[in-house]
Amino acid sequence: MLERLKSALGPETPPLAGFLVVVIVAFAALTPTFLTQANLSSMAFQMPVLGLLTLAMLVPILSGGLNLAIIYTANISGLALAWTLIQFGGPEAGMGAFILGSGFALLVGAASGALMGLVIAYIGAHPILVSLAMMIFLRGLGEFLTRGGDISGFPPFMNTLGHGLILGIPVPMILFLLAALAWHTMLKRTPHGFSVYMIGSNIRAAEYSGLHTKRTLTLIYTISGLICAVAGIVMAARFNSVRVGHGEALLLVTVLACFLGGVDPFGGFGRVLPVVLALMILQALSSGLNLIGANQHLSTAVWGLFLIAVMALRFLGTRWRTRRKRST
Amino acid sequence: MTEKLALKLTAVSKTFGGVRALKGVDFAVRAGEVHCLAGENGCGKSTLIKIVTGVYTPDPGARVEIFGQSGDGMTPAAGRALGVAVIWQDLALFPHMSVAENMAFDDMVGARPRLVQRRKDKIRARAVLNRLGVTLDLDAPLNTLPIAKRQIVAIARALMGEARLVFMDEPTASLTQSETDALLDVVRTLSAEGVAVVFVSHRLAEVLDIAERVTVVRDGTLVGVYPTDGMTQARLGELMTGTSHQQQVTAQDKSAAPPVLETRNLTRHGEFTDISLTVRKGEVVGLTGLIGAGRTELAHAMIGMTQPDGGEILLDSASLRPRSIRDAIRAGIAYVSEDRLSLGLIQPQSIADNTVMSVLDRLLNAAGLIKAPSKQHLVDHWIKEFAVKIGTPDDPVSTLSGGNQQRVVLAKWLATEPRLLILDSPTVGVDVGARAGIFRIVRDLADQGLAILLISDEVTEVMHNADRILHIADGRIIGEHDPRHTDVPALEARIYA
Numbered sequence: 146m147l148e149r150l151k152s153a154l155g156p157e158t159p160p161l162a163g164f165l166v167v168v169i170v171a172f173a174a175l176t177p178t179f180l181t182q183a184n185l186s187s188m189a190f191q192m193p194v195l196g197l198l199t200l201a202m203l204v205p206i207l208s209g210g211l212n213l214a215i216i217y218t219a220n221i222s223g224l225a226l227a228w229t230l231i232q233f234g235g236p237e238a239g240m241g242a243f244i245l246g247s248g249f250a251l252l253v254g255a256a257s258g259a260l261m262g263l264v265i266a267y268i269g270a271h272p273i274l275v276s277l278a279m280m281i282f283l284r285g286l287g288e289f290l291t292r293g294g295d296i297s298g299f300p301p302f303m304n305t306l307g308h309g310l311i312l313g314i315p316v317p318m319i320l321f322l323l324a325a326l327a328w329h330t331m332l333k334r335t336p337h338g339f340s341v342y343m344i345g346s347n348i349r350a351a352e353y354s355g356l357h358t359k360r361t362l363t364l365i366y367t368i369s370g371l372i373c374a375v376a377g378i379v380m381a382a383r384f385n386s387v388r389v390g391h392g393e394a395l396l397l398v399t400v401l402a403c404f405l406g407g408v409d410p411f412g413g414f415g416r417v418l419p420v421v422l423a424l425m426i427l428q429a430l431s432s433g434l435n436l437i438g439a440n441q442h443l444s445t446a447v448w449g450l451f452l453i454a455v456m457a458l459r460f461l462g463t464r465w466r467t468r469r470k471r472s473t
Numbered sequence: 474m475t476e477k478l479a480l481k482l483t484a485v486s487k488t489f490g491g492v493r494a495l496k497g498v499d500f501a502v503r504a505g506e507v508h509c510l511a512g513e514n515g516c517g518k519s520t521l522i523k524i525v526t527g528v529y530t531p532d533p534g535a536r537v538e539i540f541g542q543s544g545d546g547m548t549p550a551a552g553r554a555l556g557v558a559v560i561w562q563d564l565a566l567f568p569h570m571s572v573a574e575n576m577a578f579d580d581m582v583g584a585r586p587r588l589v590q591r592r593k594d595k596i597r598a599r600a601v602l603n604r605l606g607v608t609l610d611l612d613a614p615l616n617t618l619p620i621a622k623r624q625i626v627a628i629a630r631a632l633m634g635e636a637r638l639v640f641m642d643e644p645t646a647s648l649t650q651s652e653t654d655a656l657l658d659v660v661r662t663l664s665a666e667g668v669a670v671v672f673v674s675h676r677l678a679e680v681l682d683i684a685e686r687v688t689v690v691r692d693g694t695l696v697g698v699y700p701t702d703g704m705t706q707a708r709l710g711e712l713m714t715g716t717s718h719q720q721q722v723t724a725q726d727k728s729a730a731p732p733v734l735e736t737r738n739l740t741r742h743g744e745f746t747d748i749s750l751t752v753r754k755g756e757v758v759g760l761t762g763l764i765g766a767g768r769t770e771l772a773h774a775m776i777g778m779t780q781p782d783g784g785e786i787l788l789d790s791a792s793l794r795p796r797s798i799r800d801a802i803r804a805g806i807a808y809v810s811e812d813r814l815s816l817g818l819i820q821p822q823s824i825a826d827n828t829v830m831s832v833l834d835r836l837l838n839a840a841g842l843i844k845a846p847s848k849q850h851l852v853d854h855w856i857k858e859f860a861v862k863i864g865t866p867d868d869p870v871s872t873l874s875g876g877n878q879q880r881v882v883l884a885k886w887l888a889t890e891p892r893l894l895i896l897d898s899p900t901v902g903v904d905v906g907a908r909a910g911i912f913r914i915v916r917d918l919a920d921q922g923l924a925i926l927l928i929s930d931e932v933t934e935v936m937h938n939a940d941r942i943l944h945i946a947d948g949r950i951i952g953e954h955d956p957r958h959t960d961v962p963a964l965e966a967r968i969y970a
Binding site: 330334336342343346347349351352354355356357413414 | 778797798799801808810815816817818819821826831833834837841842885889
């Protein structure tokens with residue numbers, strides 16, 4: 146049992162958990178507002194959008210690729226929802242319209258992901274190029290459809306999705322935690338997840354072993370698009386509006402969160418739990434710096450420094466481990 | 474002094490962490506001699522070479538003399554200045570640069586860098602190639618040349634630096650027999666010119682052919698120095714492994730057994746033509762021929778990687794047309810690729826994951842999730858079955874030796890419960906002792922009723938391990954031999970004719 150727990154946690158988890166504690170203790174000492182109910186709750190409302198988008202980034206990276214289109218996929222999906230709601234009267238739209246719109250959003254997200262996946266899998270184009278092209282396409286399409294503006298005026302009950310609590314936990318957080326659990330199960334327990342890791346390390350050897358490499362690649366990007374749509378729906382509910390440029394700055398933060406969480410930049414290795422911890426650290430840093438009155442740009446700089454420090458520590462850690470191994 | 478020594482090592486030891494890779498080894502090479510350094514993987518050969526070339530510093534107490542000069546405080550650059558050159562297995566050339574640029578590289582960036590002098594470099598490069606008796610297009614980018622020619626470029630590059638002592642690490646590992654012969658001719662030319670060559674190879678026949686003396690190292694200790702006159706492959710293998718590997722013909726008559734695989738006039742344009750062969754239950758059929766004869770291509774068509782243009786494949790007398798490797802696996806065909814490093818295994822991933830890779834669908838519960846205990850059970854079973862030496866099943870497969878990796882590949886494929894096993898050059902990069910272990914497993918599998926197609930370009934390998942031998946050349950099967958009624962020299966003569 147202990148062994149299983151250990152292997153589920155992986156070697157990245159304890160240092161990240163330790164670091165999270167250090168960050169929390171440090172900010173708690175610096176400012177009394179950090180550990181207040183209000184701040185914790187605001188953090189719990191902010192993190193899920195970034196979290197969902199990071200899950201969308203995680204699996205493509207594990208397979209040795211990248212999905213640069215996640216933000217615009219999310220926003221185009223949000224647009225699909227907004228369009229449906231407006232067809233049904235905007236603020237007067239009922240629950241039925243919302244469910245229909247969400248279904249449409251999920252379909253749009255999955256379809257744009259599937260298109261990327263098909264091109265990557267069957268044409269063999271590089272994921273960076275394909276998703277970059279998709280990103281430009283979706284951004285242009287979105288700006289064309291919205292003329293660069295906001296679309297707002299949603300029914301009031303959507304407020305619950307963006308700002309409501311269930312058992313004291315923010316609804317977006319519940320959605321994110323469920324998604325993270327689903328991702329963990331998918332990666333660790335399903336043949337699809339197994340194939341993701343194998344493809345990430347060596348796609349030709351995976352093919353020679355009889356794994357469905359093309360199907361897996363298509364599915365990876367389809368699922369990535371699907372979770373983008375979920376993020377898009379949550380964003381629409383949180384901001385009470387949809388705009389093509391919402392969350393643009395989050396794209397590279399999702400990559401950062403993955404690498405911080407110990408995901409191998411070259412694919413093949415990485416787990417969900419450390420990535421979730423990495424997200425919590427990034428959120429705590431961002432909120433904490435904000436609370437102590439640091440400049441917003443400074444906090445970006447701190448994130449950057451922090452990442453460099455993590456890379457250095459990880460490199461030293463690996464070297465230390467191999468040296469110890471050699472001497473035994 | 475009756476003989477000039479190119480290299481003299483005395484009492485060389487090297488310790489990494491707590492591991493003693495070399496324990497007081499003496500090693501001497503005469504000027505102009507072809508000397509073979511023989512030993513299994515991990516015996517300390519590479520460490521020894523790296524000490525001579527200054528990559529590693531030996532433990533205190535060692536003496537290194539190169540052409541009479543002390544090699545203390547040796548560095549790779551100082552070694553080059555003394556005339557020491559190493560041609561590593563991966564060649565360390567620049568694929569996008571031309572032949573001439575590759576050859577002149579050390580001059581351009583060496584101890585005294587100078588400007589690029591294309592015309593002069595080409596003249597010198599041509600002179601060196603003439604010395605070796607080979608012609609190459611000096612302007613051709615290296616990556617347009619076959620491996621064998623690149624090997625020549627690597628040697629020529631060493632000679633540009635006036636090398637007098639050349640180390641060659643497995644230079645023939647990826648060459649065909651005729652290419653090997655050409656390379657060995659170059660080595661003889663070098664030797665005749667007074668360049669000493671230290672030759673490392675797993676192919677014992679070649680070692681005995683080219684070298685005058687052989688130094689055998691086992692587990693970091695010197696076993697001895699022997700003249701190759703009067704030495705046999707079996708004796709050399711014995712010295713290297715410390716155990717006796719008397720190879721014998723194991724062929725049996727299986728003509729009464731029912732056929733498992735049959736092909737009828739199987740053809741794929743430009744690859745193979747009219748291939749009709751049969752592999753019976755419990756039979757090991759050797760398929761041998763030169764590289765490029767269509768061996769691997771034929772295997773690829775049998776496993777659905779490519780589609781034949783004509784002819785038929787029958788498995789247990791039923792027609793089979795695999796569209797993908799999954800179809801082949803489902804039909805009961807397993808294919809052990811010749812390229813274990815990049816196709817056979819996923820090196821960075823765990824031993825456990827590699828073992829279960831092809832049989833995941835058998836480990837699922839009703840909800841479609843992988844059952845961890847079933848996976849564990851399967852992995853434990855195969856590790857025990859094949860006596861794979863591992864730390865834990867979670868270690869990356871890349872931490873295993875070649876022989877143990879090949880056992881993992883076999884385990885992975887046998888887990889699919891195949892009826893036909895295609896082994897494509899299964900012992901590339903596997904050392905002598907481990908080879909015997911692999912072939913014991915192969916024979917056991919055949920005895921259990923598995924039909925096996927053994928593809929190999931090493932004649933001794935098919936002679937000793939196959940029940941029948943098919944000879945393929947230019948995409949056609951041109952002969953069938955019974956190992957009990959022929960011998961290695963006769964067969965080699967036919968194949969390399």
